[in-house]
Amino acid sequence: MSGSANGNGNANGNGTVPAQRPGNLPAELTSFVGRRDELTRVKRLLSEARLVTLTGVGGVGKTRLALRVAQQAQRAFPDGTWLVELAALDDPGLLAQSVRTALALPPQAALAETLRDRRLLLVLDNCEHLQDACAVLAEAVLRACPGVRVLATSRHRLGAHGEHTFAVPPLALPDREALLAARAAAAVPGFAVNPRNAADMTALCTRLDGLPLALELAAVRLRSLSPGELVARLDDRFQLLDTGSSAALPRQQTLRALVDWSFGLCTPAEQALWTRLSVFAGECDLEAVQEVCADEDAVPRERVLAVLAALIDKSVLSCEHRGAGAGARARYRMLETVRRYGQERLAATGGADALRGRHRDHYRGLAERAVRHWFSPSQGEWLERLRLEHPNLRAALEFCVLRPGDAAAGLRMAADLGTYWEGSGTVAEGRRWLDRLLARAPEEDRAGGLAVAGWLAVIQNDPTAAEAALAEAGRLARDLGDARVLAQVALFRGMAAMSVGDLRLSAELYEEALARHRELGDPYAVAMSLFRLALVASTAGDSESAVARSEECRALCEAHGELWARAYAQWVLGVEKWRGGDAAAASALAGESLLANHRIGDRLGVALGLELLAWIAATGAQPDRAASLFGAAHALWQATGSPLAGFGLLAECHETWSAAACGALGERAYLRGFQGGTALSPEQAVGFALRVDRSAAPGREPGAGGARLTRRETEVAAMVARGLTNKEIAASLVIAQRTAESHVENILAKLGFTSRAQIASWATQRQLASAPGESAV
Incomplete structure (x- = not known):
């Protein structure tokens, strides 16, 4: 192919025809859509490295991106940009000859010698089936020819010395939509995205994983199906998307052929793990893969990590690191198209049901372990882990719903996740799972599930459902002699009583729950019972009892390094300080509670913190701030479907002080702040x-004013300035290391800082950093 194919043969502004650039890049037959960021990054990488390999799953657009990069880089290579198409080449012994042919060199020319003094870009396209040969050739040419650079495309890295890789991602959503719209308009005359089909077009873009090839095949199908009909049939995407360009290689003409090709490049162990990984929804970690997918034959447990690495190298899986410190984990994900293919293969083997059973067992065990570790310094890590595994938890629960005889196991799992449903703001979903499983579970297995269902109904202000569930749970627990469920029922009935204003009954039930939980030795339930007793005392105006119960709860939490229940105890203490007229102390306590709940991810706790700070602002002549805080809290109450999270009597404070703020500002100004x-x-x-x-807070500098530090936080800041680690701070103050970490995080957030060095500088400027007994000057 001659240089004229690059589209450079047009006359310039002076009427002369510029010299054609050497090379053989093909002209683009369709518009190039998006990829602005990827183009910039690959060009920068190519300027820094001499061998760059674009990797990615089949159909993600590696070739198109490489050709566009090569086209834009032509000026940097006076001896040309040259494409070597390898997709149809099966014999690695013919690789060098294919390169000579592409470069229009004589058949016997020695590549290294011929290219020694040239400055050119060599694009090796579709190298995955010739990996070793391409690596050897690239290394040999690059060592001998300093002016040559190689841009390769492959489903996995070549493994050559000095190679840099760039993983080509699926298209971003706006680019997906633009590509599908452009190709649909080309395939179907008169087609346009409009309000009637826009949602379905977006759904196509999302469910086809942003793979350009899949989107182009979908555009062709729009000749015979509407976007909505196409979306409805995507579960059978491999049968549906079977009509591509007849000019393309057979493996690039249909979606199935494309993925078949990738599957065929895998070893038997890689193929086995690919199919088994399709049982996971969303992401998974190494522990899950080992427990669910390993066997004694195809993929032994000790080989799982190596096979996972091979699938990542071949772009079947992607890997991301989530979390930090001891809680950091590698997470593995498949594109939905790749996962669907694996599911078809797994179904054909007849092993899908057994594998889903192993999947259910793993995630049921994960929920049980989360309960055991909940009241500990690792509480936040477990909540985050459950949040990451939410799609898999759903899949396991769905399996229990659908499989006869598994409802009891699923009900225990859904009940074990009760605190997660509350903390993650997914109370409505938790109730749905419990209701579905309760309808299928045997009578003798229902008590625990009913108790948790009643609790979640209280949170959602559904007293009728709560009363019915808790009454039945109590009856069954008494019949079975289940002390744990009886203790739970007492606690949750106390919540229900408080939500309707019966403070006497609520206090009696909380005292019963506290006694039962103490006898059972359940520190988390003890802490929550103490918090509830503090709350009912505060509501009844018994400040002394409210503070005493809150302090007892806080001390218990600190002894275990627990943060969540402690945050709620801090909240009640903040309410008492506010009612006592100490707005500054109340703000500090509310802020600590808010930060802890935000860091854990408890949206209900965050909403409570915002509510309290709104009341403080409203009583402190800050009605504009109060309006905004009321609006922010309202958004979270709405998002979680939990009106004041079962704290029914708090509605009185909400109504009183939101009305006061509105009266101070005027309705229009209040509404503006609220919105x-x-x-x-x-x-x-x-x-x-x-x-x-x-x-x-425009114009505010980090560390300047704002929320003030508590006395303990000021003490911790001074220790940070002296260079103490969190472990050393914890030992010095006789607190859990997790509590020390929480203090440091609170300081960072309050001061608007991002590092311990900033805390140290701030503390030093304020002469806080002297050790005890030393002069501060």
Whole structure:
């Protein structure tokens, strides 16, 4: 192919025809859509490295991106940009000859010698089936020819010395939509995206994983199906998307052929693990893969990591690191198209049901372990782990619903996840799972599930359902002699009584729950019973009892390094300080509670913190701030489907002080502030509440004013300035290391800092850093 194919043969502004650039890049037959960021990054990488390999799953657009990079880089290579197409080449012994042919060199020319003094770009396209030969050739040419650079495309890295890789991602959503719209308009005359089909077009883009080839095949199908009909049939995507360009290689003409090719490049062990991994929904970690997918034959447990690495190298899987410190984990993910293919293969082997059973057992065990570790310093890590595994938890619960005889196991799992449903703001979903499983579970296995279902109904302010569930749970627990469920029922009935204003009954039930949980030795339930007793005392105006119960709860939590129940105890203490007229102390306590709940991910706790800070603002002549905080809290109550999270009597404070703020501002100004608050993300809302969000507090410098540190936080800041680690701070203050970490994180957030060095500088400037007994000057 001559250089004219590059489209450079047009006359310039002076009427002359510019010299054609050497090379053989093909002209583009369709528009190039998106990829601006990828183009920039690959060109930068190519300027820094001499061998760059674009990797990615089949159909993701590696070739098209490589050709566009090569086209834009032509000026840097006076001896040309040259494409070597390898997709149809099966014999690695013919690789060098294919390169000579592409470069229009004589058959006997020695590549290294011929290219020694040239400055050119060699594009080796579709190298995956010739990996070793391509690596050897690239290394040999690059060592001998300093002016040559190689841009390769492959489903996995070549493994050559000096190779840099760039994983080509699926198209971003806007680019997906633009590509599908453009190809649909080309395939179907008169087609256009409009309000009637826009949602279905977006669904196509999302469910086809942003793979350009899949989107182009879908566009062709729009000749015979509407976007909605196409979406409805995507579960059978391999049968549906079977008509591509007849000019393409057979393996690039249909979606199935494309993935078949990738599957065929895998070893038997890799193929086995690919099919088994399809049982996971969303992501999974190494522990899950080993427990669910390993066997004694095809993929032994000790070989799982190596086979996973091979599938990552071949772009079947992607890997991301989530979390930090001891809680950091590698997470593996398949594109939905790749996963569907694996599911078809797994179904054909007849082993899908057994594998789904192993999947259910693993995630049921994970839920049980989370309960055992909940009241500990690793509480936040477990909540985050469950949040990451949410799609797999759903898949396991669905299997229990559908498989006869598994409802009891599923019900125990859904009940074990009760605290997760509350903390993650998915109370409505938790109730749905419990209701479905309760309808199928045997009578003798229902008590625990009914108790948790009643609790979640209280949170959602559904007293009728709560009363019925808790009454039945109590009856069954008494018949079975189940002390744990009886203790839970007492606690949850106390919540129900408080939500309707019966403070006497509520206090009696909380005292019963506290006694039962103490006898059972359940520290988390003891802490929650203490918090509830503090709350009912506060509501009844018994400040002394409220503070005493809260302090007892806080001490118990600190002894175990627990943060969540402690945050709720801090909240009650904040309410008491506010009622006692100490707005500054109340704000500090509310801020600590808010930060802890935000870091854990408890949206209900965050909403409570925002509510309290709104009341404080309203009584402190800050009605505009109060309006925004009320709006931010309202957005979270709505998002979680939990009106004041079962704290029914708090509605009185809400109504009183929101009305006061509205009266002070005027209805129009109040509504404007309220709506501004509802528009904030949870992160922005927390930042605004603590005055650490630059956008919410324009012009504020880090560390300047804003929420003040508590006495303990000031003490910790001084220790940070002296160079103490969190472990050393914990030992010095006789607190859990997790509590010390929480203090440091609170300081960072309150001061708007991002590092311990900033804390140290801040503390030193304020002469806080002297060790005890030393002069501060």
